[in-house]
Amino acid sequence: MSGYTLYWKPGSGSMVVEAALRLVGVSFDGVRINDTSDPAFLALNPAGKVPVLKMACGPVIAESAAILLSLDDMFPEARLLPPRGRSGHVKAVQWLIFMATNIYPACLRYYYPERHTADPAPEAAEAVRQQAARDMERDFAQLAAVVQGPFLTGQTMTITDVYAAMLADWYDPAKQLPELAALVSRVLENPAAAEAWRNHGFGK
Ligand SMILES: N[C@@H](CCC(=O)N[C@@H](CS)C(=O)NCC(=O)O)C(=O)O
Incomplete structure (x- = not known):
């Protein structure tokens, strides 16, 4: 048994955490969660x-961005993020948080609109879905506009790029943006990211 345990689900946000663990190079056990309402x-x-x-x-951490920032703190030499004190670091953190707090929740509203309204009418869910699509269109465009080429903060891949690729894979219109399509291709050239991508069933 290794020192780290990742609780994961296919197709979910645990993909980027698996990629981070592989980039850091620590061994970990995976526990596939089929029922997130299981008391355990x-x-x-x-x-x-x-x-x-x-x-x-010992600690158990939830929230994708918090997990990634913690891993970067513990393994700075793995360069999940650019070195502290450089402008690339603050920008990579900014866009990571932007995605975790804006695009990830919008994606959940888009695919599970009925969970985001107290109104049981199908039109209410449809309104939530349409607004989520508008929000994602705006936020993905903002993200695409800051790609410095090919990655978000320049020539070196960071875990923020893997996060962006994950979200783009969830929402087809995002992959039509040339900057994000190029970013996804470059992320998948990294063997650690590509393995997590495959294991989680992304790219289908
Ligand atoms: N803010 C959380 C969002 C996590 C989240 O919503 N995860 C989804 C999967 S992508 C989930 O577990 N939903 C409950 C389920 O699938 O049963 C994070 O960034 O980690």
């Missing part, structure tokens, strides 16, 4: 959401 899983994350990472040193 809720004891780990009362929000009932993956990804969750149980750390070697």
Whole structure:
């Protein structure tokens, strides 16, 4: 048994955490979660959401961005993010948080609109879905506009790029944006990212 345990689901946001663990080079165990309402899983994350990472040193962390920032703190030499103190670092953190707090939730509203309205009428869910599509159109365009080429902060891939590729794969119109299409292709040239991508069933 390794020191890290990743609680994951195919097609979910745990993909980017698996990629981070592979980029860092630590061994980890994967626990596939089929039912996020299972009491044993809720004891780990009362929000009932993956990804969750149980750390070697004890703590259990939820929230994709928090997990990635923690791994970067623990393994700075792995360069999940650009070195601290450089402008690339703050920008990579900014866009990571932007995606985690704007695009990820919009994607969930788009695919599960009925969970985001108290109104049971199908039109209410449809209105939520349409607004989520508008939000994503605006936010993905903002993201595409800051790609410096080929990655978000320049020539070197960071975990923020893997995050962006993951979100773009969830929403087809995002992949039509040439900057994001190029970014996804470059991310998949990285063997660690490509393996996590495959294991999670992305790219279908
Ligand atoms: N803010 C959370 C969102 C996590 C989230 O919503 N995960 C989804 C999968 S992508 C989930 O576990 N949903 C419950 C389920 O699938 O049963 C994060 O960034 O980690």
